[in-house]
Amino acid sequence: MAFGSKSFMGAKERAEYNKSFVGKYEKLVKKNSFLYFGLPMMLSIALGSVFLTNFTAVRYERRDEKVKEMNEDEALNMIENRRKVNIKDEYYKLQGLLDEHEDWEPKRVERLPGESDNRW
Template identity: 65%
Template sequence: MGAFGDHTFRSKRSQAEFEKSFVGKYQRLVKKNSFLYMGLPMMLSLAFASIFMTNLTSLRFERRDARVKELDEDEALKLANIKKRKVNINDEYYKLQGLMDDSKDYEPKRVERLPGETENKLSLLAL
């Protein structure tokens, strides 16, 4: 911007009115001591906002934690009353494979080989 871009033109009368207004008085104070009237209020407002937001968010998380703890205690009471079932490793394996639903009597079998075909088993003597 040019040399005259920062200044707005005011007549003597409007300039006198501007200097008597709050904005004019504040602008004159900022020119005298910019840190005291501009920097310090900005830094204080940021500090107070940080403290306020910390308290606000901690309250929010404390409420959420209390709600989760209540659910956990209820679930613990329910789990204490449930009788535990016995676990069979074969049944669990078949459930994971999805084979229990199709047929209850499923059992893996070896495929029969054609006459003269090798069994593809390694013998200890060959090693």
């Protein structure tokens, strides 16, 4: 690469840069990149996931509060008060074939003059 992306620093500027925190850190990273860059990065990710579990646990705790445990009396009361199910009635309900629709029959829609009947 003919033109580098680094800007030119004179000797005085380079000495000031090397004395700054960023310059010292860059020198350490070049010396041992895993110890000064990789390890802190992995530790921050691991610690972040540990600390963020509290935030994710809140969601499940709220969901658990909505669901309450029933005692035996409530469960028996639910069983006794439920509606008797007749499978035939449920089938006719789903099909829409109850008494209120007893006289229903399919009827062809009248077409406008000149409109095709679309019959095969």
